Amino acid sequence: MLSPPRRWRWIREQPLSSISTCLRRGLWSRHHYLWILLVLLVVCIAIQTFVAHQARTSSSDKLTGLPRLRFTVNKQHLFPTLQNIWEGLHSESSLAVNQDAGLLHTETTADPHHENEGYGKSLDNILWKHVDKNISLATGSQARKVSPGKLLQKHGDKPAVEVPGSSVLHGTRKGLIVSTHKRLMNTPTPSSVSETHINSVLTKATCNPKFHIVFLKTHKTASSTILNILYRYGESRKLTFALPLNKHSQLFYPFPFTSNFVEGVSSRSVKEFHIMCNHMRFRKFEVAKVMPKDSFYFSILRNPVAMMESIFIYYRSIPAFHKARSLDDFLDNGWSNYNASVGGNHYAHNILAFDFGFDNNVAADAEDLEERASMAIAAIEQDFHLILISEYFDESMILLRHALCWSLKDVVSFKLNSRSEQTRHPLLPNTAEKIKKWNALDWRIYLHFNTTFWHKVDTLIGQERMKTEVYELRELQGKLANTCLKDGGAVHPSQIKDTGLKPFQYGAAVIQGYNLNPHIDRQTKAKCQTLITPELQYTDRLYTQQFPELAAKLKKASKVVAPQRQHSLASARKAHHKQFVRHTFSNPNNQRAPTGSLLTHKESNDKARML
Numbered sequence: 001m002l003s004p005p006r007r008w009r010w011i012r013e014q015p016l017s018s019i020s021t022c023l024r025r026g027l028w029s030r031h032h033y034l035w036i037l038l039v040l041l042v043v044c045i046a047i048q049t050f051v052a053h054q055a056r057t058s059s060s061d062k063l064t065g066l067p068r069l070r071f072t073v074n075k076q077h078l079f080p081t082l083q084n085i086w087e088g089l090h091s092e093s094s095l096a097v098n099q100d101a102g103l104l105h106t107e108t109t110a111d112p113h114h115e116n117e118g119y120g121k122s123l124d125n126i127l128w129k130h131v132d133k134n135i136s137l138a139t140g141s142q143a144r145k146v147s148p149g150k151l152l153q154k155h156g157d158k159p160a161v162e163v164p165g166s167s168v169l170h171g172t173r174k175g176l177i178v179s180t181h182k183r184l185m186n187t188p189t190p191s192s193v194s195e196t197h198i199n200s201v202l203t204k205a206t207c208n209p210k211f212h213i214v215f216l217k218t219h220k221t222a223s224s225t226i227l228n229i230l231y232r233y234g235e236s237r238k239l240t241f242a243l244p245l246n247k248h249s250q251l252f253y254p255f256p257f258t259s260n261f262v263e264g265v266s267s268r269s270v271k272e273f274h275i276m277c278n279h280m281r282f283r284k285f286e287v288a289k290v291m292p293k294d295s296f297y298f299s300i301l302r303n304p305v306a307m308m309e310s311i312f313i314y315y316r317s318i319p320a321f322h323k324a325r326s327l328d329d330f331l332d333n334g335w336s337n338y339n340a341s342v343g344g345n346h347y348a349h350n351i352l353a354f355d356f357g358f359d360n361n362v363a364a365d366a367e368d369l370e371e372r373a374s375m376a377i378a379a380i381e382q383d384f385h386l387i388l389i390s391e392y393f394d395e396s397m398i399l400l401r402h403a404l405c406w407s408l409k410d411v412v413s414f415k416l417n418s419r420s421e422q423t424r425h426p427l428l429p430n431t432a433e434k435i436k437k438w439n440a441l442d443w444r445i446y447l448h449f450n451t452t453f454w455h456k457v458d459t460l461i462g463q464e465r466m467k468t469e470v471y472e473l474r475e476l477q478g479k480l481a482n483t484c485l486k487d488g489g490a491v492h493p494s495q496i497k498d499t500g501l502k503p504f505q506y507g508a509a510v511i512q513g514y515n516l517n518p519h520i521d522r523q524t525k526a527k528c529q530t531l532i533t534p535e536l537q538y539t540d541r542l543y544t545q546q547f548p549e550l551a552a553k554l555k556k557a558s559k560v561v562a563p564q565r566q567h568s569l570a571s572a573r574k575a576h577h578k579q580f581v582r583h584t585f586s587n588p589n590n591q592r593a594p595t596g597s598l599l600t601h602k603e604s605n606d607k608a609r610m611l
């Protein structure tokens, strides 16, 4: 062993050419601690670089759908989504939540819907490619251009329908104080989830599109436009609809819904229904017999003031309105003109409450009005995941698309079932107040859900994001109108060239429709046509696709009746319907059915007029 001074000398005397010698020299030099620090520094930098690289890789994995984890980890469990939160909050127990989430996950990977997704997408792509082409053409001066505003009324800052009293309504946009509110605070709603959590969900989330859906189609609330969205979504993905028995257009409204109103239930010919969306008088326990447990329930409400103006024109022929010279005349003599036990009169009084399955006959000064309103609101909160607002249709679509985990393109639409200006009647200043009083139950329900709607917007989406998405949606709709429509907007029914696309006309209303742009190719035309196909024709088509044999039988039956009667189709259905209803309502359990005509306004009329 060399002593330290001799060791330094020996190292210094070694040739510098060798690296090991160099290192040894450094380490054994008097500044060797500096070398140790340098090495530690290099190691630290290397570790940091490695960690940063790993983080980048994993975040890009999340964005691309976690490809590395896909086969081993359930994404839903990694990042709770907006959709999960909605479901979770409405499930009856945490156990149920877990079961449902598991169910959804299994179905999402195993369901033919997902295998078929490409089918729908490829057809959609044809349309969207065409739209994009049109946009680039539209930048040239020759192109027809339609602003989003021409096709759809702008909402948000301005009410969709200017009715006296709408300022009152807009005053309540956020600031509702309904006596029922406190009581309902304990009801779990999506709004009770913290905003921070939701925002983090919105930025990180991946989610699975929902396709088990129940839409309660309320009256005169823009529900036909939503029906069209659901029909298109389902048809392009080959989903199964819970359609009315015997090719009816409605689920035997106004009778309280019963599971055997649905085609394929009694015969057990349909294994699973994906979407239920035709008019019905809601009864949750009966709907639940038909629809999967994890179904998403939603509906739409409209300001009862604007709604009543629409109803008065559309259902002008119901007994309650018969004698009235005007809406004011009816409202001034409401109770003397209105007999609740006469068929069809339910349209005239608290129709929203009626459609949701409640007793609609309550006076504004009734002692139990507040209690009944609270109960109705609590029941709706319990049964429905989301309640949309017609006045804010575009905002509603954004909320819906997030809840269902759908794309923006999935919720584009053209306004359907809209009256021409000539059949709209401006209301006198105090008429709005009279309507609120006459429909006191509906008014309370509407106020409550108008508030929860905006609360959801604030907590789940945020005002800024909502504005951006509404803008994008309107842009898309404008572009779609440029591609699909002749003259870019709705026309008087007499101007509709293709009679198969003419909407059903009823009462004193003139319901507008659309003409297709004649300069589009066949495939694009087929796709555009789905956007403007009215409710009755589309329901007919889906029934024929889903039940070809039954549809053929019904067609044959109607041909037999045809020579005897002009109104062949309606008559055949009427016979089937009467027989069915007699059978169904001879059961004492179904005695809740209201009296009056067995057929609804749409069904009792001559469909041949329109088909």
Ligand SMILES: Nc1ncnc2c1ncn2[C@@H]1O[C@H](COP(=O)(O)OS(=O)(=O)O)[C@@H](OP(=O)(O)O)[C@H]1O
Pocket: 152, 160, 218, 219, 220, 221, 222, 223, 224, 225, 310, 390, 391, 393, 414, 415, 416, 417, 418, 419, 420
């Ligand atoms: N996108 C959009 N935004 C706002 N409002 C809309 C939209 N689509 C339809 N509508 C209006 O909704 C009314 C028709 O409602 P429904 O389709 O539910 O009627 S029906 O009960 O099925 O007959 C009807 O109202 P009125 O025109 O006042 O009668 C339509 O104009």
